[in-house]
Amino acid sequence: MKKLIIIPAYNESESIEYTIEHIKKEAPDFDYVIINDCSSDNTVEILEKNHYNYISLPVNLGIGGAVQTGYKYALENGYDMAVQVDGDGQHDVSFLNLMVDKLVKEDADMVIGSRFINKEGFQSTFMRRVGITYFTRLIKLLTNQTITDPTSGFRLANRRAIELFAKEYPRDYPEPESVVVLLKKNFKIVEAPVIMKAREGGQSSIRMWSSVYYMVKVSMAILVEFIRK
Known part of the structure; x- marks a missing residue:
């Protein structure tokens, strides 16, 4: 079976080499x-220097657009x-x-x-955990399924999900919304226990000041997706 790792990268010059070498190993x-x-930053220079397999987008599409590009690929x-x-x-790709x-x-x-299944390793920041708990409860309310880590970007999709995401994928902060998209269409989602680490470098796209905005915007997107025919 052909298996692909999609790596969205925006200003990841401090960590992209570590990430790729960890994957290779x-x-x-x-x-x-x-x-x-x-x-x-100089991410693209690092990619070129190391002859990594990459696609450079001509404009910034955000995390959703970058990940969807990977699904199209x-x-x-x-x-x-x-x-x-x-x-x-x-x-940690050793869990793949x-x-x-x-x-x-x-x-x-x-x-x-x-x-959050075995609760080992880096458990995220306090504000992120608050948001994760909130989205877990919202998704449970709407779909009657418990997803303990709905904001996790570490997710493996089969061919059926690839085909769907290549056609439609949420743009901003897509992880919780894409869970609802799949569950609404009766796709089967399960979770596996993993250990995550703190960032090797760079900054998260979700800062403290934007946490409330993030929760409101994603909540609205989830509700719209849920009621959409």
Whole structure:
């Protein structure tokens, strides 16, 4: 089976080399593609210097547009599975075989790597945990399914989910909304316990000052998606 790692990267010069070398060491049976989302630092110079496999977007599309570009690449190149891995070094790809096994054995459409099942490793910041708990409860209310880590970007999709996401994918802060998209369409989502690490470098796109805006905007997007025909 062809397996692809999608790595959205915006100003990840401090961590992208670590991320790719970790993938080469721990997940050699996966191909990878870096989606350079019009970085303003020297990320693209690092990609060129190391001859990494990457696509550079002509304009900044945000996390949703960058990830969807990866899904389009996966669809057009015949991949059976695609997993999103952040370029900041937080996601430990040594857990990918566990996620693949779970996807296959449980006949799931997506496996989300959750840091909150075994509660080991980096558990995120306090404000992020508040938001995660809120979205877990909102998704439970709307879909009657508990997703313990709905903001996790560490997620493995099968071919069916790849085909859907290549056509439609949320633009801003897409992780919780895309969960609702799948559940509404009766796709099967399961979670697997993983350990995440603190960022190797760079800054999160969600700052303290924008946390309330993030929660309100994503909540509205989830509700609109839920009531949409």
